[in-house]
Amino acid sequence: MRRGGRVRLYGGIETGGSKWACAVGSDPDGIRASTTFPTAAPAETIARAVAFFRAADRIEAVGIGSFGPVDLRRGAVTTTPKPGWAHTDVAGPIGRELGVPVIFDTDVNAAALGEHRWGAARGLGTFVYLTVGTGIGGGGMARGHLLHGLSHPEFGHVRIPHDPADPFPGSCPYHGDCWEGLASGTAIAARWGRPAHDIDDPAAWALEARYLALGLAAAVCVLSPQCIVIGGGVMSRRGLLEDVTHELDRVLGGYVESPPVVAPELAPRSGVLGAIALAARGELPA
Numbered sequence: 001m002r003r004g005g006r007v008r009l010y011g012g013i014e015t016g017g018s019k020w021a022c023a024v025g026s027d028p029d030g031i032r033a034s035t036t037f038p039t040a041a042p043a044e045t046i047a048r049a050v051a052f053f054r055a056a057d058r059i060e061a062v063g064i065g066s067f068g069p070v071d072l073r074r075g076a077v078t079t080t081p082k083p084g085w086a087h088t089d090v091a092g093p094i095g096r097e098l099g100v101p102v103i104f105d106t107d108v109n110a111a112a113l114g115e116h117r118w119g120a121a122r123g124l125g126t127f128v129y130l131t132v133g134t135g136i137g138g139g140g141m142a143r144g145h146l147l148h149g150l151s152h153p154e155f156g157h158v159r160i161p162h163d164p165a166d167p168f169p170g171s172c173p174y175h176g177d178c179w180e181g182l183a184s185g186t187a188i189a190a191r192w193g194r195p196a197h198d199i200d201d202p203a204a205w206a207l208e209a210r211y212l213a214l215g216l217a218a219a220v221c222v223l224s225p226q227c228i229v230i231g232g233g234v235m236s237r238r239g240l241l242e243d244v245t246h247e248l249d250r251v252l253g254g255y256v257e258s259p260p261v262v263a264p265e266l267a268p269r270s271g272v273l274g275a276i277a278l279a280a281r282g283e284l285p286a
């Protein structure tokens with residue numbers, strides 16, 4: 001977008017439990033500056049982001065895609081187990097320091113918006129974006145609006161049937177064997193005693209594909225997404241996306257149509273580009 005011959009620039013921040021990614025730009029091909037740094041104590045981390053944006057070209061607004069859970073209206077992280085971060089106001093200090101509007105959402109809703117604007121969900125009004133890594137997170141859109149409600153979706157904590165042949169009790173500190181507790185990278189590592197990328201046992205990956213498909217089936221039945229975009233470290237396993245797609249068909253049993261299940265096109269920048277899209281679009285939680 002141009003104003004008086006000048007490209008409008010926006011700031012994007014993807015905050016994660018281990019690192020923050022910040023960028024200034026207008027779109028995937030128009031990034032002027034970017035940086036990543038480890039997630040340290042809140043005040044220090046926020047100050048580092050503010051310093052980055054102060055040193056960059058002038059921005060119109062900042063979008064933040066945050067790890068959660070979050071309070072969307074306050075722009076704050078809420079009950080995270082991340083030490084020092086529970087009930088931390090993130091949007092407030094950044095907006096005050098930079099003097100620009102801040103649009104705050106979950107990391108997965110930001111990534112969903114990025115994929116909607118420039119990636120795998122272009123042209124789709126209703127879709128789901130999921131990431132399967134140390135946890136499982138999900139966001140998306142319904143009829144062109146990012147999914148918000150009482151709070152925000154927590155796809156990772158839907159309950160799925162626990163395979164009777166799987167003795168692993170689940171790794172979620174809140175629910176044990178919820179979807180994240182059974183199928184996240186953390187769960188895989190705890191069940192098999194080594195990290196997911198070191199596991200080659202076909203039975204381990206067949207179980208993973210089944211568990212992932214069961215969670216996707218819940219999303220399909222509730223939201224009727226036109227597409228499921230699914231990424232994250234666990235999904236980088238060769239052949240897993242195809243196995244999950246096949247299992248999803250089987251779980252749905254021919255009664256409900258399976259949407260396409262695809263990888264994100266902007267990865268690993270879906271979140272930070274989505275945060276720029278959030279800032280440019282200026283959508284506040286409904």
Ligand code: ZN
Nearest residue numbers: 157172175178
């Ligand atoms: Zn859970």
